[in-house]
Amino acid sequence: MGKTRACFEALRTQLPEYRVATPAGGPDLMLAVEVIDRTGTRCAVWLDDLENYLGPEGLEPGLLTELVRLRIPVLATMRHQQFEIFAAPEDPSEAGSEHARLAIAGARVLRQLEAVELDRVWTAGELERAGEVDDDRIADALDRHGPYGLTEYLAAGPALLQEWHRATRPGGHPRAAALIAAAVDLARTGLRPPYPIDLLTDTHEPYLVAAGGPLLRPESLDTALEWATRRRHGVTSLLVPTQDPNAWNVFDYLTDHTRTPIPDTTWHAALQHATEPDDLATLGFHAHHVAPVIAEDFYRQAADVGHTGAMINLAALLARAGHTDEAEQFLRRAAGTGHTDAMNNLGLLLDSVGRTDEAEWFLRLAGGIGNVEAMNNLGVRLARTGRVDEAEVFFRRAADAGHTGAMNCLGVLLHEVGGLAEAEVFLRRAADAGHTGAMYSLGVLLYEVGGLAEAEVFLRRAADAGHTGAMYSLGVLLYEVGGPAEAEVFLRRAADAGPTGAMNLLGVLLYEAGRVAEAEVFLCRAADAGDPDAANSLGILLSRTGRMGEAETAYRRAADAGHSGANNNLGILLGEAGGMDEAEDFFRRAADAGHTDAMRNLAILLRQTGRAYEAEIFVHRANDGEAGA
Incomplete structure (x- = not known):
């Protein structure tokens, strides 16, 4: 609340001599920049x-960079709910879709901006300064705002929200409440206001029926409108007037604080009311995850009249539903218009179904035209197929264009080939820009070179952002530096997300803490999932608790998977049970894999069976192996 007024006051105070350009939408923004530059x-x-301005035809990272170059000040406002939509992590299942691309592009713009967050609740210092202002309204708000933010109280937000919710009760204003609910949900569909009274009237009936219908004895439409549009607290009304006397907007506080599912009837009402392809595509964008079947209807109507963004988003929905052939058709249509995002997405789709040569062709085409996502995706494909040098070229091009994912991929690639110093540079750039994977990769790199304190910082950042690998790696780090209690916390979080390595280490940690039964549970889970390290650890636990038969079974599972430690442990167990020939076989398998303890154990066994000369050979091999290590 108050974001627009705060921005206006900042403009008036800091740039009093400047004229103000207020473009109506994204395309108008580019035109405005050209006019300002020219004049x-x-x-x-x-x-x-x-x-409303984010996207390929509006404010995108390249245009923002141009605005900075031209020294044109940009002031913008955004509700917290919308900020979260664009700042949220990308859904991996939607990678490459126009929906994801728009969200990613918006996130990049947000990272380039100097954001000023208006917290709902003011600090003690802010409240103290407000008390020094000679304004009766602020004084009253200071006395009465309670748990709400001062600006919320001043704008009557909480009071109007409660009044709307109470209106549904018998004896209240149920029809007015239903009209307001319809307006709120129409706004949440992405349909732009104002909303004609006929649209609100047609849309509100299901809300009224759901609340109780005739049993509530709803008031007349005229009475409902009079109540919903009446000004409250000298500030605003629930339905807000517009320049059209027969159309209304809705108080945005109500929209921000509504989380209930939007009924299908409201989506369909928005569909019937929207006429422009851009509006249909916007409605599809808002329905994309919460109502994909309805989103498909929006996209198809926009795609039918040539809207390329709708074609790309529709293809994403179809591909996710397994309809790859139809998804390919829409992407080819969009790519045929020269849309490089469609070329990129078509390349990803073709790659996912094994048509790799054709996929690479489209990625190269889009990347050659300048599509940064395609450059990065091509780099990923080239690295995956062993063409590391060429992959590095495309990662560098995308990284130079500001693609944080490419910075991370390039850092990982350089790390793998030994270029640690340069790898760290790119990973830091990406991590500083908020890339969770880069935080993890940088933490791993720093851990390997001994920078444990800083490694912990980056791994914590990535783990707090939900990165499972970072949780596991942080658990490993804390386990090694002697923080078992906190290590357990992160290992449990990682184990709950699935990595068997985390289950194994958690089992080891619990065993060392004397919690044997609990340790066995995690080791069994990981071993059953096919982790040979866990099967070996389980064998150790079982053998130390006297369950030799079960221990042998666990060791054999790990040994069959090539685990040299399990081969050695199985050799020890069999030797102690008198199975010398089979013990020798497992010792030899472990020794051949470079396991020095197995070499020494084999030497002991050979001496016991009279083969002292051969035993000395394995002793020397063990000594040489330890010296080399």
Whole structure:
């Protein structure tokens, strides 16, 4: 609340001599920049509700860089709910879709901006300064705002939200409440206001029926409208008037604080009301994850009239549902218009179904035209197929264009080939830009070179962002530096997400702490999932608790998978049970894999069976192996 007024006051205070450009949408923004540049006018760009300007035809990272170069100030506002949508991590199942690409591009723009967050609740210092202002409204708000933010109280947000919810009760204003609910959900579909009264009237009936219908004895439509549009607290109304006397907007506090599912009837009402392809595509964008079947209807109607973004998003939905042939058709249509994102996505789709040569062709085409995502995706494919030098070229090109994923991939690639110093540079750039994978990769690199304190910092950042590998690696680090209690916390989080290595180490940690039964549970889970390290650890636990038959079974599972430690342990167990010939076989298998303890154990066995000369050979091999290590 108050974001627009705060931005206006900042503009008035800091740039009083500047004219203000307020483009109506993304395409108008690019035109405005051209006009400002051509005329040399001292002008600031005002973008209220920034989400309406993000995208390939609006504010994208390249245009923002150009605005900075031209020294054109940009002021923008964005509700927290919308900020979270664009700042949220990408859904891996949607990687490459227009939906994901738009979200990623928006996130990159947000990272380039100097964000000023208006917290809902003010600090003690802010409240103290507010008390020094000679304004009766602020004084009243300071006395009465309670748990709400001061600006919320001033804008009557909490009070109006409660009044709306109470209106549904018998004896209240149930029809008005239903009209408001319809307007709130229409706004949440992405349908732009104003909303004609006929649309609200047609849409509100299911809400009224769901609340109780005739049993609530709803008021007349005129009475409901009068109540919903009445000004409250000298500030605003629930339904907000617009320039059209027969159409309304809705108080955005209500929209921000509504989380209930949007009924299908409201989505369909929005579909019937939207006429422009861009509006249909926007509705599809909002429905994409919460109502994919309905989103498909929006996208198809927009795609039918040539909207390439809708074609790309529709292809993403179809591919996720397994309809890859139809998804390919829409991507080819969009790619045929020269849309490089469609070329990129088509390349990813073809790669996913094994048509690798054709996939690479489209990725090269899109990357050659300048699509940064395609450069990165091509780098990934080249690295995966062993063409590391060429992969590095494309990763560098994408990284130079600001692609944080490419910075991470390049850092990982350089790390693997031994270029640690340069790898660290790229990983830090990506981590500083908020790339979770880069935080993890940088933490691993720092851990390997002995920078444990800083490694812990980056691994914690990545783990807090939900990166399972970082949870596991942080658990390993904490286990090694003697923080078993906290190590257990992160290993449990990682184990719950599935990595068997985390289950294995957690089992080892619990065993060392004397919690044998609990340790066995995790080791069994990991061993049953096919982890040979865990099967070997389970064998150790079982043998130390006297369950030799079960221990042998566990060791054999790990040994069959080539685990040299398990081969050695199985040799010890069999030798102690008198199975010398089979013990020798397992010792030899472990020794051939370079296991020095197995070499020494084999030497002992050989001496016991009168083969002293051969025993000395394995003793020397063990000594040489330890010296080399």
